[in-house]
Amino acid sequence: MGYPTFVSGDVLGAADMNAVGLWKVASASFSAVTAVNVDNCFTSNYRNYRVIIDITASSTSQNVSLRLRAGGVNAATTYYSSGIGGFNAATSYFATVNNGTSIGTLTTTANDRIISFDFFSPQLARVTNYTGTYSDTNGVAYIIGGFHNTASAYDGFSILPGAGGAATLSGNYRVYGYRD
């Protein structure tokens, strides 16, 4: 017996493996770096991708942003994003960015902040849509979404600390491809 129910001792054949819906295509940890560049993770093997970033340390209080990347060069224009967050001690929060330079996510002094993003067909020469979530220290979840309004193909992404200069981030990332 194979997919969808396995029993002890089953041999996994092609049909079983081809039914795997999420496949890890890249992962690594980084320590006190000023930028994290991940290349060649978005390929024709998969159409859509989940990126999970775990920030474990930050040299200062700073925002963490993402940029798409192709051929080792970051794309730094045409990000259109908006986000909402529920705030337990005040009003809810809303932000929008038109033609931004990056995908802005959380602001952190570090300490185990998770950023989770889906990128939709970044490897195709079309507009790349994205959705993401993250939480702040108060346990408030934020949801953002948007698109990179350039019909170009991208093979990777960059994680960037917002304080500039020698400000650094530590953590790890994992990239998964969604099987069509």
Added chain:
Amino acid sequence: MPKAAPKIHVNGVDRPMTEAEYAEHLAQPPLERGAEAPSVVAE
């Protein structure tokens, strides 16, 4: 470049930045902030 060269992570490896990479890093456009409310609990 500072005396202790900043590090960069590229495809699974942390390493010191080259001078060209550091210059490019400093010249990058400002980054956007995300949707985030003012913090009420110090991290």
